[in-house]
Amino acid sequence: MIDEKVAQLIGDLEEEDVLEIIEDFVASSPSEEDSKKVLAACQKGMAIVGDRFEKGEYFVGDLIFAGELLTESIDLLKPVLGSSQSERVGKIVLATVRGDLHDIGKNIFKTMAEAAGFQVIDLGIDQSEEMIVEKIRDENPDILGMSGILTLSLKSMKDTVEALKSAELRDSVKIIIGGNPVTKEASDDIGADAFTTNAAAGVKMCLDFLR
Incomplete structure (x- = not known):
């Protein structure tokens, strides 16, 4: 089965083989249904990458490479996805x-979230509470994702949640936070709905929010 093969090859980071198989698949004029199965296989491959990263078998560079491979694969599939x-x-x-x-972590999460079908509005780095609140008001997203690696970022996350409460926007959005200093205790203190230090796991949580 092509979908099982694609999932495994992406999990193994075999770029040339993945792109060759997908190019051949697209050239065969597949049905939209079969194309969606291959898209799902690409996402399954990313889950394999995420699991290997969690186990320490892959590193940040591997995650970035996998994200780029996923983007290339989806671009190839777009014409047959309908x-x-x-x-x-x-x-x-x-x-x-x-x-x-x-x-880096934010960018990896963004790539994986877009591959899972999310529209992602990336505000970038060093974003103030006021800017984030303004974007939540303007964009009305389902989810706010906040990232930080420094310990002081935890206070910024908490301040942002408080600002959303003051603006009466907190209940309109699910909040997920991520980064090295994030723990369950920190997440509870900040008032987030979920936390993660793993991009693939974070995307699964976001999908669960919408179910």
Whole structure:
């Protein structure tokens, strides 16, 4: 089965083999239904990558490479996916919070979330509470994702949640936070709905929010 093979090859980071198989598949004029199965296989492959990262078998560079491979694969599949691929599963506003300039984890999460069908509005790094609140008001997303690597970013996350409460927007959006200093205790203190230090797991949580 091509879908099982694609999932395994993406999980193994075999770029040339993945792209060759998908190019041949697209050239065979497949049905939209079969194309969706291959798209799902690409996402399954990313789940394999995420699991291997969690076990310490893969590193950050592997995650970035896998994200780029996934983007290439989806671009190849777009012509045979039909119009339904443009139907998004949900909208995420994503930001590295005030005082923090790190974005590798955020960028990996963004790539994986887009591959899962989310529209992602990435505000970038060092985003103030006011800017995030303004975007939540303007964009009305399903989910707010906040990232930070520095310990001080936890206070910025908490301040952002408080600002959303003051603006009476907190109940309109699910909040997921991620980054090295994030723990369950920190997440509870901040008032987030979920936390993760793993991009693939974070995307699964976001999908669960919408179910």
